[in-house]
Amino acid sequence: MYEDLLNHIEKYIRLNDAERQLLVSVMRYEKVPKKGFLLKSGKVCSSRFFVLSGCLRQYIIKENEVEQIIQFGLPGWWICDHHSFENNQPSEYCVQATEVSEVAILDAAIQEDLFSKIPSLERYFRLIFQRAYDASLTRIGLEYCMSGEERYHQFAKNFPDFVQRVPQYMLASFLGLTPEFISIIRAKKGK
Amino acid sequence: MYEDLLNHIEKYIRLNDAERQLLVSVMRYEKVPKKGFLLKSGKVCSSRFFVLSGCLRQYIIKENEVEQIIQFGLPGWWICDHHSFENNQPSEYCVQATEVSEVAILDAAIQEDLFSKIPSLERYFRLIFQRAYDASLTRIGLEYCMSGEERYHQFAKNFPDFVQRVPQYMLASFLGLTPEFISIIRAKKGK
DNA sequence: CGGAATCTTGAAAGTGTTCAAATCAAGTGG
DNA sequence: CCACTTGATTTGAACACTTTCAAGATTCCG
Numbered sequence: 001m002y003e004d005l006l007n008h009i010e011k012y013i014r015l016n017d018a019e020r021q022l023l024v025s026v027m028r029y030e031k032v033p034k035k036g037f038l039l040k041s042g043k044v045c046s047s048r049f050f051v052l053s054g055c056l057r058q059y060i061i062k063e064n065e066v067e068q069i070i071q072f073g074l075p076g077w078w079i080c081d082h083h084s085f086e087n088n089q090p091s092e093y094c095v096q097a098t099e100v101s102e103v104a105i106l107d108a109a110i111q112e113d114l115f116s117k118i119p120s121l122e123r124y125f126r127l128i129f130q131r132a133y134d135a136s137l138t139r140i141g142l143e144y145c146m147s148g149e150e151r152y153h154q155f156a157k158n159f160p161d162f163v164q165r166v167p168q169y170m171l172a173s174f175l176g177l178t179p180e181f182i183s184i185i186r187a188k189k190g191k
Numbered sequence: 192m193y194e195d196l197l198n199h200i201e202k203y204i205r206l207n208d209a210e211r212q213l214l215v216s217v218m219r220y221e222k223v224p225k226k227g228f229l230l231k232s233g234k235v236c237s238s239r240f241f242v243l244s245g246c247l248r249q250y251i252i253k254e255n256e257v258e259q260i261i262q263f264g265l266p267g268w269w270i271c272d273h274h275s276f277e278n279n280q281p282s283e284y285c286v287q288a289t290e291v292s293e294v295a296i297l298d299a300a301i302q303e304d305l306f307s308k309i310p311s312l313e314r315y316f317r318l319i320f321q322r323a324y325d326a327s328l329t330r331i332g333l334e335y336c337m338s339g340e341e342r343y344h345q346f347a348k349n350f351p352d353f354v355q356r357v358p359q360y361m362l363a364s365f366l367g368l369t370p371e372f373i374s375i376i377r378a379k380k381g382k
Numbered sequence: 383c384g385g386a387a388t389c390t391t392g393a394a395a396g397t398g399t400t401c402a403a404a405t406c407a408a409g410t411g412g
Numbered sequence: 413c414c415a416c417t418t419g420a421t422t423t424g425a426a427c428a429c430t431t432t433c434a435a436g437a438t439t440c441c442g
Contacts, residue, residue, distance in 0.1 A: 062336050070332050082325045115314075122313040123306075127277075129320035134273045136327040141261050143334065144367035145253050148398065168421070176335035181398055183422050339430065359389065369431060374390050
């Protein structure tokens with residue numbers, strides 16, 4: 001059930017059998033229906049979610065009730081509001097499944113105990129966050145370098161299947177564009 | 192000399208005297224002149240830089256020779272191209288001092304050895320990167336929510352002294368605007 | 383003082399948004 | 413399985429924001 005998670009971890013650190021077993025025993029599994037929520041703004045984010053299948057979206061709600069998607073969570077990604085998680089404070093984000101999804105859940109309540117029993121997990125997460133941080137800096141760089149249209153095309157080129165998988169208005173939100181504009185871009189392409 | 196670095200680390204983890212001493216003994220100190228480079232694109236980023244004083248900027252060079260600033264490094268910040276650092280690959284970034292600066296340097300060559308001698312440093316960096324990742328996601332969210340003008344004002348409000356400290360064209364680059372447009376914004380404000 | 387770098391100003395052009403209406407698609411209940 | 417309702421996408425016109433380019437003013441530094 002947690003094969004993918006264990007494989008992911010073992011790309012970064014080594015685990016022995018006891019550690020593997022311990023880890024599996026403390027993770028929770030959850031199947032989330034389409035449009036099901038794993039986190040709602042105002043609540044404390046008390047878990048880290050590792051996506052096993054499906055797709056999550058993490059978004060914030062702006063003044064005008066508009067949703068701004070910060071990132072998508074595809075299989076192999078951890079999704080969490082780290083600030084809320086570590087400081088036990090209400091989150092500004094919502095995390096919702098865009099399709100039926102399965103997640104492995106690591107609860108805040110047991111994190112420290114788990115880390116003390118498997119210290120190399122600190123390293124695992126250090127490497128994961130280092131990577132994610134790096135990726136998001138790259139993303140920031142690209143955003144400013146490219147026009148909205150270029151952003152769309154580059155994203156569509158990098159994730160051709162994914163572009164079909166989520167509704168356009170979510171893509172628009174994620175890319176910082178309006179659905180109308182994406183519509184125009186796509187019409188152009190056809191020509 | 193490394194007081195600020197030690198204090199910073201001890202906000203996240205505890206160090207004993209031996210560890211403190213070891214740490215201090217392996218760090219390198221460097222004073223960088225204004226416009227001095229700590230990293231040039233094409234070179235491997237073989238160090239992490241902890242800013243003790245002054246200010247660094249990390250940027251990428253776009254097609255048209257234009258510099259896109261990804262982030263500034265003020266005292267208390269670590270600056271590094273993590274991907275280049277961990278994989279020993281040439282970096283796309285440049286890191287340059289915008290004013291006379293002092294940095295504490297942790298070299299890639301000794302990182303693993305240091306981590307094995309002070310395992311809690313993994314935790315320190317896990318927390319640092321988690322925070323930085325979080326901050327950069329917040330930044331991505333804000334970028335898309337706000338207009339360029341709003342971005343400028345919010346930044347000026349949050350870092351009133353800093354806005355005076357770096358040339359406007361760098362601010363413009365960091366905020367994803369043109370220097371001309373910042374000029375217009377500032378003129379408006381005066382009215 | 384002189385030269386280079388930085389900042390300002392204004393006009394013209396581009397890029398993307400807003401709004402409203404029309405079309406298309408999908409899910410529900412009868 | 414159809415009719416209905418709701419949600420999602422498209423289209424077009426008018427508008428807003430930001431950039432580009434070129435020129436002039438200012439500041440900084442040796």
